[in-house]
Amino acid sequence: MAGMTCRLPVLVVFSLFFVSQCHGGCAEVDSKTEAVAGEGFLLGCISCKIREEVSARATVDWHFKSPGEEEFRHIFHYDHPNADILHEDFSDRLNWHGTQGSDIQIGAVYISNVTFNDTGTYRCTIHRTLLLPKHDQHVTVEKEVELSVVVEANQELTVVISEIMMYVLIVVLQLWLIVILVYCYKKISAEHEAREARRALKAQAELLDSKDNCDGVQLE
Numbered sequence: 249m250a251g252m253t254c255r256l257p258v259l260v261v262f263s264l265f266f267v268s269q270c271h272g273g274c275a276e277v278d279s280k281t282e283a284v285a286g287e288g289f290l291l292g293c294i295s296c297k298i299r300e301e302v303s304a305r306a307t308v309d310w311h312f313k314s315p316g317e318e319e320f321r322h323i324f325h326y327d328h329p330n331a332d333i334l335h336e337d338f339s340d341r342l343n344w345h346g347t348q349g350s351d352i353q354i355g356a357v358y359i360s361n362v363t364f365n366d367t368g369t370y371r372c373t374i375h376r377t378l379l380l381p382k383h384d385q386h387v388t389v390e391k392e393v394e395l396s397v398v399v400e401a402n403q404e405l406t407v408v409i410s411e412i413m414m415y416v417l418i419v420v421l422q423l424w425l426i427v428i429l430v431y432c433y434k435k436i437s438a439e440h441e442a443r444e445a446r447r448a449l450k451a452q453a454e455l456l457d458s459k460d461n462c463d464g465v466q467l468e
């Protein structure tokens with residue numbers, strides 16, 4: 249049991265190292281929703297394939313609707329390697345920041361020089377064709393981003409709390425690992441000392457038995 253306990257920190261350290269070194273697969277993360285006027289902003293759009301091993305090709309379209317409008321305007325189209333800005337309000341201000349290839353899972357675009365007129369709803373549409381052995385499968389994924397434009401960036405309370413909790417967790421894990429390592433060191437040292445003591449007692453007993461045998465031979 250002690251051996252298993254003492255091997256646990258090693259497994260934890262190895263696991264943390266492995267995770268940190270591993271460049272994992274696709275993970276769908278929501279886009280941020282607050283931009284600062286005069287700065288750039290990344291409109292996020294991620295759609296992961298269910299099966300990474302299946303090849304696919306995809307195109308991406310972005311549409312925009314201002315507050316009060318009923319219809320979306322088509323503002324951007326990407327079909328690798330071509331990126332086309334389709335509305336004059338975003339002329340020279342949209343840049344492709346998604347997957348560099350035809351198998352698109354990240355359809356992000358970057359808006360340069362954000363203005364208050366950029367406030368509104370953005371719709372990202374990924375048209376994906378899965379290249380299956382028997383027949384191709386067509387999938388359409390839509391994601392929306394409600395963007396608000398502010399004069400100055402406001403750090404969200406949830407972000408602050410998350411950062412604090414992350415650092416607290418890291419410190420707690422480090423302290424826990426130190427405690428377990430010290431415990432294991434003491435445990436192993438105590439077992440080693442006990443083993444050496446048993447060996448010494450055994451050697452002493454064998455020496456006494458040998459001496460008694462020698463005394464018996466001399467008496468005879």
